[in-house]
Amino acid sequence: xxEFWDKLTEEQKEQIKQSVHKETYEKxxxxxxxxxxxxxxxxxxxGQLRAYILSDEGREVTLFRVRAGEVCVLSASCLMDTIAFxxxxxxxxxxxVSVLPxxxxxxxxxxxxxxxxxxxxxxxxxxxxxxxxMQQILFQKIDxxxxxxxxxxxxxxxxxxxxxxxxxxxKYIGSAREVVTRVLKYLAENEVISLGRGKIHIEDKxxxxxxx
Amino acid sequence: xxEFWDKLTEEQKEQIKQSVHKETYEKxxxxxxxxxxxxxxxxxxxGQLRAYILSDEGREVTLFRVRAGEVCVLSASCLMDTIAFxxxxxxxxxxxVSVLPxxxxxxxxxxxxxxxxxxxxxxxxxxxxxxxxMQQILFQKIDxxxxxxxxxxxxxxxxxxxxxxxxxxxKYIGSAREVVTRVLKYLAENEVISLGRGKIHIEDKxxxxxxx
Numbered sequence: 001x002x003e004f005w006d007k008l009t010e011e012q013k014e015q016i017k018q019s020v021h022k023e024t025y026e027k028x029x030x031x032x033x034x035x036x037x038x039x040x041x042x043x044x045x046x047g048q049l050r051a052y053i054l055s056d057e058g059r060e061v062t063l064f065r066v067r068a069g070e071v072c073v074l075s076a077s078c079l080m081d082t083i084a085f086x087x088x089x090x091x092x093x094x095x096x097v098s099v100l101p102x103x104x105x106x107x108x109x110x111x112x113x114x115x116x117x118x119x120x121x122x123x124x125x126x127x128x129x130x131x132x133x134m135q136q137i138l139f140q141k142i143d144x145x146x147x148x149x150x151x152x153x154x155x156x157x158x159x160x161x162x163x164x165x166x167x168x169x170x171k172y173i174g175s176a177r178e179v180v181t182r183v184l185k186y187l188a189e190n191e192v193i194s195l196g197r198g199k200i201h202i203e204d205k206x207x208x209x210x211x212x
Numbered sequence: 213x214x215e216f217w218d219k220l221t222e223e224q225k226e227q228i229k230q231s232v233h234k235e236t237y238e239k240x241x242x243x244x245x246x247x248x249x250x251x252x253x254x255x256x257x258x259g260q261l262r263a264y265i266l267s268d269e270g271r272e273v274t275l276f277r278v279r280a281g282e283v284c285v286l287s288a289s290c291l292m293d294t295i296a297f298x299x300x301x302x303x304x305x306x307x308x309v310s311v312l313p314x315x316x317x318x319x320x321x322x323x324x325x326x327x328x329x330x331x332x333x334x335x336x337x338x339x340x341x342x343x344x345x346m347q348q349i350l351f352q353k354i355d356x357x358x359x360x361x362x363x364x365x366x367x368x369x370x371x372x373x374x375x376x377x378x379x380x381x382x383k384y385i386g387s388a389r390e391v392v393t394r395v396l397k398y399l400a401e402n403e404v405i406s407l408g409r410g411k412i413h414i415e416d417k418x419x420x421x422x423x424x
Binding site for chain 2: 055056059061083084085113114116117120121122123124125127128130131132134135137138139
């Protein structure tokens with residue numbers, strides 16, 4: 001279970017066991033919206049989550065994704081008083097999570113520094129993810145970012161045919177749809193990929209790699 | 213002293229007391245360069261530090277600043293294994309810091325979860341700062357960002373005459389010098405500020421506020 005498990009008392013273990021439960025979210029559902037709800041520590045069992053920020057004008061920038069087997073700590077951000085920013089967390093596909101509710105987590109962490117340490121360590125890991133994303137957005141050329149995104153998706157999905165719209169890609173990499181469309185057309189003209197309705201097929205992995 | 217002070221044993225307190233020392237950095241000196249050096253926990257006594265990232269092409273983006281009385285935790289990033297990114301830290305003016313060396317910090321934190329917790333909490337606070345910076349860069353219009361920067365500088369410095377070049381402002385807010393010059397000229401034409409050599413004078417605080 002959790003890294004801090006061995007540091008818990010029997011009572012704390014029992015308390016956690018009794019409160020942990022599964023929740024299922026449909027694709028596109030928001031499970032965390034700024035400070036409004038603070039579910040607790042979520043472990044993704046299947047599917048994946050996306051954490052993003054939203055501008056006043058509705059522009060989205062994806063910060064990171066949480067995949068099966070990974071823990072989502074920002075859904076417990078209300079318990080961490082040094083976190084002073086708001087993120088949105090949505091299900092990118094049908095996603096099943098195991099939830100350790102904030103109220104129980106809070107009780108346990110007040111008595112046990114190892115639990116609090118676990119939370120802050122996990123948050124700092126996300127800090128690293130966000131720094132990576134920021135450097136991508138600020139410093140990397142857009143063709144490299146699109147190619148890198150397609151490469152990662154292909155590797156994670158284990159298939160060369162990806163179900164993705166241009167708009168979705170733009171949101172994930174923090175760019176505009178028009179820009180993504182232009183890069184995808186360029187990659188298609190160079191026979192790296194072929195484009196279908198809501199689908200992108202990677203024709204030539206080696207060529208794609210050369211763009212990374 | 214530190215938040216974790218009361219949680220230390222007498223021996224640990226003594227160990228820290230004997231190792232803490234002052235260091236002085238000249239303006240522009242790098243005190244932390246990626247993973248190359250890992251001084252330890254620094255408390256700024258006077259002056260200020262700037263943490264920034266650097267692109268391959270040499271472009272700088274300021275992440276946050278550390279002012280007198282504040283603690284710089286990323287100069288101990290080697291002790292935090294969930295931090296997987298590199299920052300540069302430089303002195304923005306002559307800066308005196310009190311250093312708790314990494315080697316001592318490491319010994320103490322291995323035995324005391326509260327010390328480790330303190331470090332990760334402080335890192336998460338910087339995570340919040342970086343998220344704010346990122347939202348500024350991604351979502352805010354450039355005139356607002358320049359005006360906001362001047363406002364903050366004026367408030368911190370306690371004077372309406374700021375010694376700053378256009379290039380420095382560009383680095384702090386993560387933009388290009390040409391863009392900053394354009395905005396400053398616009399603000400000067402509107403009698404919000406006046407421009408001198410390496411100096412910016414805020415003529416009208418209320419007008420400046422209206423740009424925020």
